[in-house]
Amino acid sequence: MKKVYSGHEITSLQYIFLLSGIQVGVAVLSLPRKLAETAGTDGWISIIIGWLISTAASLIIVQIMKNSPNGSLPDWAAGVMGMWAGKAVAFLLALYFCFLLFDGLTKTVMITKIWLLPNTPSYIIMILLLVPTYMIARHGPRIVGRYCELIVYICLWIPIIYLIPLKHSHFLHLLPPLKEGWQPVLTGVKEIIYPSLGMVATFVLYPFLKHKEKAGAAVVASNTLTMASYLFITLICFVYYSPDEITEYNNPVISILKSIEFRFIERIEVPFIAFYLTVFSLVWIPAMYLTTFCSSWLFGRTDSRGHLRVLCIATAIATYFYTPTYRQNWVIEQILTAFGLGIEYIFPVLLLAFIAVHNRMRRS
Template sequence: MTSNTGKSITSMQYIFIISGIQVSVSILSLPRDLADAAGTDGWIAIPIGYILSVAAGFIIVKVMQNAPEDTIFDLLSRLMGAWAGKCFALLLGVYFLSFMYDSLNRAILITKDWLLPNTQPYLLMILLLVPTYIVAKHGPQILGRYSEFVFFLSIWIPFIYLFTLENAHGLHLLPLFKEGVLPVLSAVPAMLYPSLGMVTTFILYPHLKNKEKAPINLLISNSLTMLIYLYITIICFVYFSPDEITLYNEPIVSILKSIEFRFIERIEVPFIAFYLFIFSLAWIPSAYIAAFCISWISGKKDVALPLQIFCIVITVSSFFFLPTFNQNDRLGLWIGWLGISIEYVFPLCLLVYIILNKHFQQRTAL
């Protein structure tokens, strides 16, 4: 049983946590990934990914409605035995720890590439992990407040990209379905990694103040994510030529070079520094959830010790090794396929199991 005293989160906080995990670091390379798969038709894959994401989110909420005050691990333990709860807690912990590590590495690679090329990775890791520990150890309520703070702090960013439209060419988007439907469908897998994050509902649902609003909250968070993805992807597609966009690792950063203000020479530099707040919406909640999973297995409520261990191990590892952009991309691909199993396949299978289990129990009672 989960104690939610003093740890409840509002609907708005829940929306921003989910959307923050989804957008954060993954948006940087999304236009390029979609262009690689389907050219400038790649943006059509975004609504398709949105539909799949919303459907998976609704299934997760439906599962959690069977145990509104319990964790998913308690529910699994009651349905299948203690071993099932512990196995899934371990799997989910590894998944979010990998997600945290991947996001941190990406942020450090971008920071070194654009801002601090001569700074050692482990120093950057320390600078990022100290606030991570401070925020994550306080649980969902502080995570929700932090996500709200970052959202309202960043709300002006989309308007800056409007300055790039004076060099845009809308004809890059036409005609639609240039090579048919198959390239667009092949771009849908590129949306899977940026759409991950709904599974945090397994952990956040017991802390929601208004649980009956969870479905509409998930719909709003995924809609917000889709609008952001569509907005930035279409801007990149109409600014860069179809061949040019695939040459940039982070098109949404490279496009900022075209913006000039009298009071600043390179606007992309302060933007990267500011983006670190947005990037942190991926690894800070992930750090908490990974620590929560480990603490549940050990039977303890305090997540501080697992968080300390994570931070120390990641910092020490960064002293010896930091993945390159290509290695980070491969790690993201692996996490994406693992995410499909955890966020799409597993909830559906679990919901079917719950329905069948209730059906057989009712028949036995009769």
């Protein structure tokens, strides 16, 4: 194992939580509404179909990385096709992870301003988010993996809270299944692409994995955990809201909390969102490290902390001059969805086909 990878190994459990954490983020807040608009209350079937597709894509990525057990995808590309190919792959991955990072941070800033700190400037909120991000990401994937593992453990109480509104729910909203046939369900699968982005982190994290023989089972487990989270919260919203009512809420996952009442707290959604910021961080903290890892590889550096500092400062300065509106965030989401469809689904299939042809020609 190369020096850059040694001493930073992550366990299979940390690997699972890293991949699932990148996927389950801000996107879950509006997912039930988007599925209801596209597929109605049959949208939960779209989640299962999307899980099958994303799991297949993840297994393809693992199969690709078996050709480079001691190096990342840029290392493999540089060894097989030359340094220019390695740099091109590193640049592509760095750009993609930077998109994920920026999208996760800007959406978190927007939600924080709406629900928690409406009078605080966006760049101040961004700086408050970037300080702990740098402190965690600068230590490498092992610490990032431990952080993801910790956050998952301390968030195990969240599903219990969402069971409370079930006493006011109507399960008849889900019946009959396939009300309008398969076409709306299959159309709703496209809404699962954006919440499932992050699988290509395997291209970088695979050489850090301590037990690489468990990588296939780990990606299946991470996608299953993501699917279970989406399926749980979507079904809760579908049975609580009527089919027409759910489309009126931009973030039904937050709005449903208003129905929960405790004697010792008036608005449970406010402290819940403050706590859920830690879940949001599972998107941008790993993405921050992955971006700087690829950029450092691009410039031939083994220490990514310098690039990490530059990226944090540049992000804070950019937020001072420009903060995306809700409409602009939607445009960014559409661009990221198209970018992710190409790099997470199409690119691995083409790359696996190239590897098969290359290996066959080499044997000949």
